[in-house]
Amino acid sequence: MKAALKHAIIRTGLEAIAASRAGSLWPQAGGRGVIFTLHHVRPESAESFVPNALLSVTPEFLDQAIAASKESGLVPVALEDLPHLLADPDDKRRFVAFTLDDGYRNNAEFAAPVFRKHKVPYTIFITEGFVERTRSLWWEVAEALLRRASSIRLDTGTGSEELPLATPGQKNAAFERLSRLIQSIEEDTAVAQIERLASAHGIDPLGVTDRLIMSNDELRRLAADPLARFGAHTLTHVNLRRVDDARLRSELTGSIDAVENNVGYRPNAFAYPYGYPSAVGDREIKAAAEAGLSIAVTTQPGVLAPSNLDRPTAFHRVSLNGLFQKKRYVKALISGIPFRLM
The missing domain is CATH 3.20.20.370 (Glycoside hydrolase/deacetylase)
Structure with a gap:
């Protein structure tokens, strides 16, 4: 809202x-x-x-x-x-x-x-x-995860919470919660947790990166554009x-x-x-x-x-x-x- x-x-x-x-x-x-x-x-x-x-x-x-x-x-x-x-x-x-x-x-x-x-x-x-496909785009991974999962359990650093994902509103609220997690605890730790949740639901986090981001060869080809x-x-x-x-x-x-x-x-x-x-x-x-x-x-x-x-x-x-x-x-x-x- x-x-x-x-x-x-x-x-x-x-x-x-x-x-x-x-x-x-x-x-x-x-x-x-x-x-x-x-x-x-x-x-x-x-x-x-x-x-x-x-x-x-x-x-x-x-x-x-x-x-x-x-x-x-x-x-x-x-x-x-x-x-x-x-x-x-x-x-x-x-x-x-x-x-x-x-x-x-x-x-x-x-x-x-x-x-x-x-x-x-x-x-x-x-x-x-x-x-180099060594870092995931956590926001894209989170979107794929929340689209697929029916619920997830999040470790907030001080406890855990269950996030239901049955409705579009719940999915949007969960995305905002994951965004706050990135900002509230050590970022690498938060990204790793999103990656683990995604992997548990059959999503390859670095596969998302590979699908969306240009490779070395693609960058070199585009660099030929003046x-x-x-x-x-x-x-x-x-x-x-x-x-x-x-x-x-x-x-x-x-x-x-x-x-x-x-x-x-x-x-x-x-x-x-x-x-x-x-x-x-x-x-x-x-x-x-x-x-x-x-x-x-x-x-x-x-x-x-x-x-x-x-x-x-x-x-x-x-x-x-x-x-x-x-x-x-x-x-x-x-x-x-x-x-x-x-």
Whole structure:
């Protein structure tokens, strides 16, 4: 109920901004443009239980988002070029950069052709553990598990609880409970528990990774696309704010090295896993700069501004959410007004 109410409020706000054309009345709110976040780009799912729907948009919507960006006067550029573009005092243009997290196979199958159609550059952030099939995508494994199981017993660290899964509402509540588990106990331990539950119900966690994520060979082939860029996204997709200094450095530098090994050049862009405030703080922002990265992005919403250059490893991004796939909503986001009202 809470999620449904939240989505209804967001949708109402986007509709109001789109209908009022407030962006034309408050042009300063849009700043210098926007960086968009994407994950999956693929046809709409026929499944009734899709708790990760917010991470998936259709190719048709991506096409509309690019068109909306151009119609709003934004110039598509590569993410990696933003620091020097924003630093040029003579360049007054507004920009849009498209980024895709995790390295899903559908990025090459469905997203890349749309970007090529519009001649728009894009940056894919790679998690090495996914590419090497040593780390599962716990949120995808959890979705597969809850779709199949009739109930699961969860070890919370202080006891256990039975989660019934007879109805869609119970399945959604269980997914939220697993998400809270990831944040409340040591993440590797929580991921391992979800993997054990999945295995007990006949689901291969790393098989899910293999089905969804591009391999080394696929990444190398996609790297031949002159519009494709690649950035680092850690080794294990862990919440960096919850690890010690040594692992933070390892996750950063190791993933930078891994991208170079996979695509043939050293990346200068990075995306923080999860990217919200409890996953990215001053320590992580400083560490990314010390690792030699010229730009790093969170998932905290906001538009581009000259002040981004003061902290180039803390750029904001705006999610193209799969629950709000309308061209007019993209224009409302580009206006920047939703972020001024937050």
